[in-house]
Amino acid sequence: MRILGIDLGSRAVKLALFEEERLVESRIYDTAVFYRDYCTNTNQKISIDFGRLEFGGFDKIVSTGYGRNNVNVENALVIVELKAHTFGAVWQTGLENFTLLDIGGQDSKVISVKNSRMVDMVLNDKCAASCGRYLENMAGVLGIGLDELVRHHKNPVELSSTCAVFGESELIGKISEGYGIGELAAGVNYSLFKRVKPIVERFPDDNLVVSGGVARNEALVSYIRKELGFKQIVIPERPQLNGAIGCCTYYIATSRKKS
Secondary structure (H helix, E strand, O other): OEEEEEEEOOOEEEEEEEEOOEEEEEEEEEHHHHHHHHEEEEOOEEEEOHHHHOOOOOOEEEEEOOOOOOEEOOOEEEOOHHHHHHHHHHHHHOOOOEEEEEEOOOOEEEEEEEOOEEEEEEEEOOOHHHOHHHHHHHHHHHOOOHHHHOOOOOOOOOOOOOOHHHHHHHHHHHHHOOOOHHHHHHHHHHHHHHHHHHHHHOOOOOEEEEEOHHHHOHHHHHHHHHHOOOOEEEOOOOHHHHHHHHHHHHHHHHHHHHO
16 A cells, blocks of 8 residues: 655645555655645645656545645545654654654644653644744844754853744844854754743653754754753654654554554
């Protein structure tokens, strides 16, 4: 059986294709490019043109993500993001008990997983200052790329604003005070860490799994290692694809139960 998992994120669309319980292909698209090049708008509903994607045949589609209710994925099973990310993290890490931190483009979520099942969670989708878009905007203010921003963690400048909009103004003020790019970038990374730290601390565990595009943020992971009491921090091989992978593995797991 071939299963296609689709995570329709606010900043990126992720696709994972499973065949006989193995991941055989995956892709990541910028969301705007995906909608422009691979979707059609019919009767005020966006539909995916799978012919253009050239993914070949598949037997089942499972979708999740920010755009799951706006995009018409024909004959798809739709599941919530929290469920998809839980199943994806279990499959990718092999762990049964852990805390999962996922920072997406427009939200951040922390999930407590026990015996491979979600038992509690906190979702923050109210403030842009605790998500990946915040890092993109602040990197733009500094005039550097995200790849450079995420490397800096030493001597972070204190950024006290809890609002993404006011945070940009505060950062510009720090630039005018003569701070270097390294200190400023570290300050941005540490300000993100400060916002997710309280919700991560609500779910103590030996293991922390970090998924989403921000899992590649070296500075954020460094702060977590120094200030939070996890014995092990695990970053899956494909952190940004975690939701799409979880769509597939959720369907595999539930089908196995029914049989």
